[in-house]
Amino acid sequence: MARTALVTGGTRGIGAAISQALKAEGYSVAATYAGNDQAAAVFTEETGIKAYKWNVADYADSKAGISQVETDLGPIDIVVANAGITRDAPFHKMTPEQWTEVVDTNLTGVFNTVHPIWPGMRQRKFGRVIVISSINGQKGQFAQVNYAATKAGDLGIVKSLAHEGARAGITANAICPGYIATEMVMAVPEKVRDSIISQIPTGRLGEPEEIARCVVFLASEDSGFINGSTISANGAQFFA
Ligand code: NDP
Numbered sequence: 001m002a003r004t005a006l007v008t009g010g011t012r013g014i015g016a017a018i019s020q021a022l023k024a025e026g027y028s029v030a031a032t033y034a035g036n037d038q039a040a041a042v043f044t045e046e047t048g049i050k051a052y053k054w055n056v057a058d059y060a061d062s063k064a065g066i067s068q069v070e071t072d073l074g075p076i077d078i079v080v081a082n083a084g085i086t087r088d089a090p091f092h093k094m095t096p097e098q099w100t101e102v103v104d105t106n107l108t109g110v111f112n113t114v115h116p117i118w119p120g121m122r123q124r125k126f127g128r129v130i131v132i133s134s135i136n137g138q139k140g141q142f143a144q145v146n147y148a149a150t151k152a153g154d155l156g157i158v159k160s161l162a163h164e165g166a167r168a169g170i171t172a173n174a175i176c177p178g179y180i181a182t183e184m185v186m187a188v189p190e191k192v193r194d195s196i197i198s199q200i201p202t203g204r205l206g207e208p209e210e211i212a213r214c215v216v217f218l219a220s221e222d223s224g225f226i227n228g229s230t231i232s233a234n235g236a237q238f239f240a
Contacts, residue, residue: 004028004073005219006066008113009083011043011051012036013182014132017208018080018215019049025216027078030069032056034083056083056109057101063116075124076117078219081110081154082132086184088143099146106150110157118165127170128219131158132211135178135232138240151176155230162228171227175214178234181205202235 010019010031019031032052033040040051050072054065070076084106087098114129121127136144137151154174161172179185179196185205186193197205214231217223232240 001074002026002028003077004030004069004075005078005080006030006032006069006076006113006117007080007082008032008056008109009034010049010080011040013184014177014180014208014211015080015082016043016047017212018082019043020047021209021212021216022078022080022219023047023049025219027219028073030073030076032065032083056081056112057104059112059115062109062112066113066116070120075120077121077124077126078128078130079114079117080130080132080215080219081113083109083113084132084134084150086144086147088147090143091145094145102146103150106147107153107157110154114157114161118170121165121170122168125169127165127168128223129158129161129165129170129172130215130218131155131172131174133158133174133176133230135176135234135238138176138230138232139238158230159228166227169224171218171224173218173226173228174230175211175218176230176232176234176240177206177211178232178237179205180208180211182208200235200237204235206233206235 005022005027007019009015011033023029054061131154133154134151158172158174
């Protein structure tokens with residue numbers, strides 16, 4: 001029977017490409033989202049991948065949602081913690097609310113997503129935990145103290161889970177995308193986008209499918225010895 005994969009934030013942007021790539025590999029896929037019902041409905045119609053709505057920042061919601069996915073599709077063997085947000089502001093203008101919202105979603109959200117799935121993975125002696133971090137968690141970024149802190153924290157989660165899961169056949173790895181052509185990046189003024197591109201030696205933004213390719217690789221049965229690692233996919237913009 002096909003293994004089941006859960007992709008948080010799997011209905012749009014990078015997550016949507018990940019969901020589709022995993023489905024193409026033969027996994028049963030569940031994609032989650034936070035509130036954009038319309039985008040989720042279009043995604044499901046176009047891909048046939050079922051979408052589930054819950055807030056990754058809420059532990060009880062996550063636990064209940066995960067339980068529903070497992071009832072519908074079977075035990076989750078691959079979890080991709082991809083949902084993430086930005087609330088940018090220079091540090092002197094950053095509000096406690098901007099800090100908390102990003103920490104709750106990007107960092108605690110990873111705990112809330114992986115923690116309810118972890119005991120089942122330990123029991124079944126197989127699991128793939130893949131966390132979508134960011135280049136800005138590796139190098140820091142102006143106006144992103146909150147975001148960079150969470151994305152660096154995600155790397156700490158992955159490295160620690162790798163230690164804990166290794167003997168139970170579970171791997172935990174991170175992917176640090178550079179700038180990817182999602183709605184978020186395409187929405188910035190062309191001038192700003194051009195200046196971003198000028199800092200990428202490859203001379204272009206990355207494509208969501210290029211991140212999905214890394215996920216498929218890490219999710220594979222054959223990737224069992226790759227554990228606690230970080231794949232940087234950033235067009236040579238930064239070497240961690
Ligand atoms: P998008 O904004 O395009 O999509 C985000 C997805 O996450 C949506 O499905 C959204 O749901 C969901 N989401 C957001 N908050 C929550 C929440 N609280 N609970 C559940 N789901 C939530 O993001 P990207 O595709 O651009 O980014 C995906 C990941 O990649 C993020 O973690 C981001 O930090 C990381 N990343 C992105 C880069 C880029 O250049 N785009 C670069 C480096 C890292 P809904 O549709 O309902 O809003």
